[in-house]
Amino acid sequence: MQMRKVLLEARNDFFFLLRRRNWKEKDLKVLKGIFLGRLSEVDVPVDIFELAVRKALKGDLSFASKILGVDEVDVLEILFWYSPKKFPLPSEKLKRMLKTKNVDEFIQKANSLRMKLGKRDFLDLYLHLEDVDEEEEESKETDILKHIEELSLEELSEEKVKELRSFYRILPASEKSRIESLKVHPYVVAAVVRKPVCPIVLDGSNLLWRGNLSVSYIYRIFEKLSIFEDFFFPYRIVFDRNAEFVLPVSERERFRRWKESPNVFFESPADRLIVSLAISMGAVVLSGDRFREYELSGRIRLITPEEIERG
Template sequence: MSDIYSQQYLERLKDLELKRKVILDVLRDYKNINKQKIATLERNFERPEKTGLSKVNPFIFSFLLSNLFNVNESIESKVVEFEKNKISKYVLFEILFWAKPSSFPFPDENIKNYKDFLSKKRKKLKESNLENYLQLYALESSEKDTFIKDIVKKVLEARPENLEDYIWMRDFISYLDPIEKNNIKSKIHPYVWKVLSSNKTIPVVIDGNNILMSSKLIGSEKIDVLLMHIAKLDRAYFPFYIVFDENAKYKFRTKYFNYKRTYYHSPADQLIINLAKELNGVVCSMDKFKEYDFVENIWYQLKI
C-alpha cells in the first residue's frame, strides 16, 4: 500500500474527489433522476456490479434513493429493497460511500456482514490517521491508473464527427482546474472544446454543397475549418447536421459523407430550412434563403 506522501496517492485522491463531485451532483437531485443521470453513475462507480445500472427504471431508482437517504431503517432492509429490483447490494454500499465518506467506507471486498465490515474499516481508518474513507480508499487503491489521466486520454480521441459519443465528458471537464483545462484545450479541435465546455447548445444545420464550394474556407476538410470558426462565436452550436444535394458525392470529397447526421436532398435548401425549424436551430450557409420564412443564419456572424 502506498504512503500518504506519494505522488500516486495524491493523484488518486484528487481523482476520487473529482469523481465524487460528479456523482454528488446526481445523488443530490435524486428526485429528478433520469436515464442519463443513472448512466453517469454507472460510468463513475468503481465496483463491477454497476454494470446494467443504466437499465433500471429511473422512477424506481429515485424511490430507492429516497428510501436509502431518508428512511430510518437498517442497512439490511434497504439491501433487500435494492435486490428486489435486481440491484446489487454493492451498488447501495458504494452510493453510501460517495454520499458520505466520513461515515461509510468503499466496499472494496466481499461483504457478508456490513456491521463487521464497517468495524474493520473503522479500525483501519484510525490506524492510518486519515480523516475519512475517501482518503483511505485513495491510499488503498492508489496503484490504479489515475482517473484524470484516463479522462484526458479519452477526450483526446474526440473529433467533431464523433463528438456525440463524448458529450458525457462535460461532467468532468467542468471540474478540472485551469491548467488541466488548458492542456486539453490545446490538443483538441476548437469546436470539440467549445461544445464540451458549454452547458447550453443550439442545433445548427450546415448547407453542405454551399460550404464545400466556399473559397473563404482554406483546408482539405472545409467543414472542419467551418466548425473551427463556429467555435469562436459566443454561443455553442451542437449538434450539427449537414444537408447535401443528392449529387454531392459526384462533386466533392469529404469524410462527412459518412457522418451520422448527414442528409441528402434536392433541392437541399428545402430540407435545410425545415430541419432547422424542426430542431429550433439555426442554419449556416452563404445563401440568404430569401424565399423562406426567417431562420437565423450564423454564416454572417463568422466574419470570414
C-alpha cells in the same frame, strides 16, 4: 495530485461560491463541476439552484429537493461539501449499498459503515468506496485525454461527448489545462469543455461554394464555431445530393470522410431538410442563404458564415 487534495480544493471553491450572492451562469457551472452525485445533472435556472443550496444549508432539504426535482438524499451532497465530517456524499454506489431514501436513516447507516471501515470522515469513505488511489487516478486522467484526442470532428456524437464531459468535470485543474494542447480539432475540445446553447444545422453545399469548392473551408468554419460567443452542439450538415460531383477531383478524397459521417445528410433540394431539422432539433442554421420562401422570421435563428468568421 492526490484525489483527496482535489476534493478539498473543490470544497474551497464551494465555500467561495457561498460567499457570493446572485449567482451567474459561470457560478452554476463551477458548482456543477464540484458536485459528484445526482445534483451535477440537475437542469434548473441559476437563481433556483442558488435558492435550493441556501435552503438546504439551513436544513430545509424537503424544499430543496422539490425545486431541484431530486430525492432528499441527493440533496445531502450540499451538506457533504459544507461538512464532510457530519454528512455523507450520496454517490450512486453508496445509495445502492444503503437502500433507503430516508435522510436520517441514510446518514445513520453511512456513519455506521464509515466507523466499520475505519474512515476518519465521509470524504475518505467516498474515496474508499470508489476505490480511488493516486496511480489509478493518474491513469484515468490520461485515458480521458486520450479518448478526447481520438475523437474525430466528422464522427463527433452527443453520446460520446456526454460521457467525456462527465469525466472531464472531475479532472484536476492541472489535467484540464492539458486539453488545449491535444492534437485534435478545436471544435472537438469545445464540445467537451463548453456549454452548448443549442444544436446547429449547416448548409453544406452553400459552404462549399463559399469556400471555392474546398473542403478545407468546412473545417475552418468549425474552427471559428469553437470560439464563437455562442457554442452550438450537436451539429448536422446537409449537402445537395450532387455535392461530391461538383467538387474538383482533388477534393473528393477529403470529402469522403464527411460522406461517411453520421452527422451528414444528402438531400435535394437541401433547403427543405435543413429547415425541417432545425425546427425539430431547436437548432440554429448556418448558411449564406436566407430561406425566404420558408418565412422563418422568429422561428429559426439564421447565422451567416461572415458572422462566424468575424467571431
